[in-house]
Amino acid sequence: MTSSGTTSQIGTGAGRGAGPGSGAQAGPRHPAPQSLSPAWELLLPAAAAPARGRGRALRSALREAVRSGRLAGGTRLPSSRELAADLGVSRGLVTEAYEQLVAEGYLRSERGAGTWVSEGVRAAERPVRDRAPGAAGARVDFRPGTPDLSLFPRSAWAAAQRTVCGRLPHGALGYPDPRGLPELREALAGLLARRRGVVADPERLVVCSGVAQATTLLGFVLRDEGAVSVGVEDPGSPEHSSLFAATGLGTVPLPLDDQGLALAPVERSGVRAVVTTPAHQFPTGIGYSARRRGDLLGWARDTGAVIMEDDYDGDFRYDRAPVGALQGLDPERVVYTGSVSKSLAPGLRLGWLVAPAALTERIVARKRTMDLGNPVLDQAVLADVIVRGGYDRQLRRCQRAYRERRDAMVAALDEHFPGTTVSGIAAGLHITARLPARYGPEDVFLERAAGAGIALRPLRDYGTADSGDGALPLVLGYAHLAPGDIARGGRRAGGRVADRTGLFRLTGRARPG
Structure with a gap:
């Protein structure tokens, strides 16, 4: 087959001419020849697509052939008549495809010289998938951070969606107040005051895409005020450091003692902002003492510093009523943050920030430029769930489930790793457990646990240096596991990883169960 005296790269369709019904997409079609070169085989499924979508499919297939490099830059394409004949489609379809891709820059056309693949098209690199340590092939995953997503109240959420869609005025679907839907801010203010002792003025409450965005908002505002670094708990959540880094701020690891952030290192650090998890420190699990709370607030008042309180799981206390939020003691020195990630689902991306008066307008302005606000429908649904009591019921449901699972986790450790x-x-939703030194060394323990299908996270992943006593500190998540799975995981780990005599062994099979 030739075009302007040049041999086509299609194959052996010479002499067939254009497909019947040229210009009519639904006309009878020739079968595509079997001698198409590999570069053109990508177009065969498009040619076989239903008539109404055939043109779109052909354009898409040609784009992909250029992007992937199967049609290299500088390649001359067959004439529209020749390609239509070989594919058994109308010439009009091919002509339209060529014209569209010329307009988009994938092809170039020169009068009297044919159509060519543009040299400037580059393929996207394939992303490298980063698997978390211990995740691949794990039979029991004890890594922390995930709630039980099966507890999400689907029926109540769906009912609230129907209610909200039926009553939400048209005007509410415009660009929202960047602080959030007024109904949700009112509902959250009442909820946080009642359950967490937060001083929550709806005008100073900003709805965010989880604590992650709240952290980023605060980071940008602090940087604009001249801050260069923020103090973070050590050990603590690695996310805080990465989020502040994205705003241009460094982080200073600050050590803990058994009451919370150690005050002397905070004072020596020179930072004027710190991140804390006082209700249930992550990952050590301690609760800040009343004295340490007071000392930390005193430091903030004396230095003009800001404390960010990450109340990530403050609603879940199993031996007594939860201790109220630090923010309630001094709303002008503490930025309070929280979310529904542990109580409902992290995929909802709904959280909140309660700001001191001096920072509110700057945080709201940054939120406006960041994303113009969170989706209105999702906010309205959460407001409805809170107001109708569904959120409180969900918290009680999770409380019962997670208490039972924590008990199962502690029992499994007692049985299979005595002395922990x-x-x-x-x-x-997690515990920090210190296994006796006889189960070490730590690297060997973790390697054999992974070989037995047990995914674990050591405390060292969160920034803590070795304690020097040889113990194996692990951070174990349990909320996403049924009690039976926790017990089986403990048996598997005890049977295949730990030798009670102090030596490691790997038996041929797990213990029964």
Whole structure:
């Protein structure tokens, strides 16, 4: 087959001419020849697509052939008549495809010289998938951070969606107040005051895409005020450091003692902002003492510093009523943050920030430029769930489930790893357990656990240096596991990883169960 005296790269369709019904997409079609070169085989499924979508499919296939490099830059394409004949489609379809891709820059056309693949098109690199340590092939995943997503109240949420869609005025679907839907801010203010002791003025409450965005908002505002670094708990959540880094701020790791952030290192650090998890420190599990709370607030008042309180799981306390938020003691020195990630689902991306008066307008302005506000419908649904009591019911449901699972986790450690100590208070969705030194060394223990299908996270992943006593500190999540799975995981780990005599062994099979 030739075009302007040049041999086509299609194959052996010479002499067939254009497909019947040229210009009519739904006309009878020739079968595509079997001699198409590999570069053109990508177009065969498009040619076989239903008539109404055939043109769109052909354009898409040509784009992909250029992007992927199967049609290299500088390649001359067959004439529209020749390609239509070989594919058994109308010439009009090919002509339209060529014209569209010329307009988009994938092809170039020169009068009297044919159509060519543009040299400037580059393929996107394939992303490298980063698997978390211990995740691949794990039979039991004890890594922390995930709630039980099966507890999400689907029926109540769906009912609230129907209610909200039926009553929400048209005007509410415009660009929202960047602080959030007024109904949700009112509902959250009441909820936080009642459950967490937060001083929550709806005008100073900003709805965010989780605590992650709240942290980023605060970071930008602090940087604009001249801050260069923020103090973070050590050990603590690695996310805080990465989020502040994205705003141009460095982080200063600050050590803990058994009451919370150690005050002397905070004072020596020179920072004027710190991040804390006082209700249930992550990951050690301690609760800040009343004295340490007061000392930390005194430091903030004396220096003009800001404390960010990440109340990530403050609603879940199992041995007593939860201790109220630090923010309630001084709303002008504490930025309070929280979310529904542990109580409902992290995928909702709904959280909140309660700002001191001096920072409110700057935080709201930054929120406006960042994303113009959160989706209105999702906010309205959450407001409805809170106002109708569904959120309180959900918290009680999660409280019962997670208490049972924590008990199962502690029991499994007692049975299969005797001598293990659990630090902190009975709260939250994880525990920090210190296995005796006889189960070490730590790297060997973790390697054999992974080989037995047990995914674990050591405390060292959160920034803590080795304690020097040889113990194996682990951060174990349990909320996403049924009690039976926790027990089986403990048996598997005890049977295949730990030798009670102090030596490691790997038996041929797990213990029964």
